[in-house]
Amino acid sequence: MQETPFLTGLKAFWRLLWQLGCRDIxxxxxxxxxxxxxxxxxxxxxxxxxxxxxxxxFHTQWEEDFGPKDIKALASTSSSHGQYALIxxxxxxxxxxxxxxxQRAGQVITQQANLVKKVVFPLHVLPAVVVFASLFxxxxxxxxxxxxLVVSGQTAYVSWLSLPLLILPLVILGLGVAxxxxxLGVFLRDLNQLMGWLVTALLFSAPILYPLKTVSQKMGTYLxxxxxxxxxxxxxxxxxxxxxxxxxxxxxxxxLSLVLAVFGYAVFGKxxxxxxxxx
Numbered sequence: 001m002q003e004t005p006f007l008t009g010l011k012a013f014w015r016l017l018w019q020l021g022c023r024d025i026x027x028x029x030x031x032x033x034x035x036x037x038x039x040x041x042x043x044x045x046x047x048x049x050x051x052x053x054x055x056x057x058f059h060t061q062w063e064e065d066f067g068p069k070d071i072k073a074l075a076s077t078s079s080s081h082g083q084y085a086l087i088x089x090x091x092x093x094x095x096x097x098x099x100x101x102x103q104r105a106g107q108v109i110t111q112q113a114n115l116v117k118k119v120v121f122p123l124h125v126l127p128a129v130v131v132f133a134s135l136f137x138x139x140x141x142x143x144x145x146x147x148x149l150v151v152s153g154q155t156a157y158v159s160w161l162s163l164p165l166l167i168l169p170l171v172i173l174g175l176g177v178a179x180x181x182x183x184l185g186v187f188l189r190d191l192n193q194l195m196g197w198l199v200t201a202l203l204f205s206a207p208i209l210y211p212l213k214t215v216s217q218k219m220g221t222y223l224x225x226x227x228x229x230x231x232x233x234x235x236x237x238x239x240x241x242x243x244x245x246x247x248x249x250x251x252x253x254x255x256l257s258l259v260l261a262v263f264g265y266a267v268f269g270k271x272x273x274x275x276x277x278x279x
Contacts, residue, residue: 016125021132028133039140043096047089086148090239091208091232093141098174098228099199100134105178106185106192109275116275123272124265127178135171149239157242166238166245170231173257179264183271186278206232227253 029038108126115121142163150156184191203209206228212220223229230253237243 013122013125013128016122017128017132020125020129021136024129024133025136039137040144043089043093043137043141044144046092046096047085086145086152087236087240088209089141089145089148090235091206091228093138093145094170094228094231094235095203095206095208096141097134097138097170098177098202100137101130101174101178102181102199102202103195104130105181106195108178108182109186110189123275124179124268127182127268128175130178130182131171131174134174138167145239154240155242157239159238159242159244162238162245163235166231166234166250169250169253169257170227172254172261173227176257176260176262176264179261179268183264183268186275187271202226202228205229208232 025039105127108130109116109123112126115126116123146156146160181191181195205223206226207215207223208228212223212229212233215223230249234245234249238245
């Protein structure tokens with residue numbers, strides 16, 4: 001049976017994405033003594049820093065109720081700082097995923113100017129490579145987190161099996177953001193200067209460093225404008241409470257992410273015709 005042009009193109013896209021994505025990951029750690037181990041060390045160091053700042057300096061107390069099974073296992077860890085670190089790690093790794101895409105996507109085309117001039121090269125793969133590399137990092141972080149929880153004594157809930165599906169809307173959202181910023185970054189170079197501020201805003205406007213219940217109800221509603229808020233809350237309920245995701249919210253989030261992805265892809269496709277002239 002002969003393959004359709006769509007299926008053939010999809011296979012070619014995935015093959016190229018895999019090759020470029022693996023090369024991007026290797027290049028990121030090329031020349032370093034520890035190599036890929038830095039993909040583990042960096043998030044751990046970040047957690048240590050924020051844990052000290054918010055649980056020791058500011059004495060933040062995390063007593064969030066994650067569901068009927070609550071967080072008994074976390075309460076039995078060596079200290080409240082260890083409990084805070086594990087909960088904090090969950091939010092930080094989700095933020096790091098989106099932050100990495102935002103910071104890199106705006107320059108992904110300008111940094112590959114030599115490929116832009118190759119007419120047959122599928123440029124829409126380049127922003128997707130950024131998402132691929134970020135997905136690798138969050139996968140490593142998630143595995144480390146779950147292993148740490150099991151070692152600390154928490155039950156390995158069946159609901160953890162839903163995590164790959166739970167991350168899907170954020171991955172699709174990341175693709176849309178990457179395509180959109182990748183295209184705009186070619187023509188609006190000042191856009192890249194705003195990305196650091198945006199990443200910081202996403203961090204503090206989501207319940208990553210603090211429990212959502214510490215925020216007023218009105219302000220909490222506004223926090224859901226941050227795409228990370230729903231994701232962070234659902235991941236914590238799934239991981240620490242043993243609950244299944246809120247599938248209604250998940251489907252809504254997935255639908256909105258698909259809309260953004262299609263829009264980003266369309267914008268990229270329309271603007272890429274002018275890339276060569278600008279570069």
